[in-house]
Amino acid sequence: MIGNPGQILEWDQSRGEFNHPIYWGSMFTKAHKRKFNTTEEELAIVSAKNHKQAMDNPNSYSHEPYTISQIMNSKIITDDLRILDCSYPCSGSASVLLVSEDMIKKFTDTPIWISGIGQKTTSASFTKNNLSNLSSTISASKDAYAMSNTSSADIDVAEVHDAFSVCELMAVEDLGLTAESTSTEFIRNLFNTGDRKINPRGGLIGSGHPLGATGISQIIEITQQLQNNAEQRQIPNVKKGLVHNMSAAATSSTVLILES
């Protein structure tokens, strides 16, 4: 992991020697705890849910159904991160066939349409982030929803960028998938009811994080869900899905709205 320029972001000198992703993950996590009184258990539920959902993903890196207790007692990375709060960097590849509307019928009778897309980069430096939200995600999702004439209430399934547990809690609020200050309750409810709406393939925490391949893998999952082709992971009656991908310590976000 160390030495991969895609992860340590060599251009961001404002992070000094603390350029490994665990440090920005720790800052967001600590800030979330401070703002919402988020507990270690509430963070662990994100990881437990995504590891559990990854069990039904044949391409996932993890095939361990870690319990909340195992996650809370996993190796300490910093005061605010355990090893199982972190996505695992790995090798991987993914591809999609992107075809124009004129040509699509040559390839499939069940195309999935990109109805909205938003991309926002707020800065080249993590240190300029407002730690209380993912501002690039808020901005990118507004553009994507507007382009597709969709509201967050219409989203049936979403892949969100859970590089660390706290990122999923922040993303579901900043994408409007749950109301402000309700993310921990929202994720706990999904976990307890077996609802796979968020990160059905296991997210980055369960599937592994092969950097550039991650975003395409997220698109594949939502595409399969919309094509009713996600096998054990299938969520019934899916009409609209969302893909949320971040890069450069949350300073950049891309949001797609996909429809069948």
Added chain:
Amino acid sequence: MNRFENELKNGNFVVSECVNCKQIVWPTSDFCNICYNTTKWRNVNSIGIIIEFSKKNNSFFGLIEIEQNLRVMGKINANKIPEINQKVELKECSFNKTPRFIFEVIPN
């Protein structure tokens, strides 16, 4: 190696400031990213505040705001758990592959 890195190697934390609009351009640059005028180099204020912090291996680290929009991640020397908005002083800076900043809390 640029001016910023060279100065850090000598223990000086300098930033670029626009000669026209006086904004600190951070990360450093020879040109202002707001009005595109040239910049001049100057030492930063050595007093900052803690925006957020955590701990690894019994050592505190965190996000420090020094002036205006100037924030860096650095080590925080403290005898007890620091507090948000607590003042810190830059005690040491250097450069070896990455910048390195060491702050010390100023007791309230």
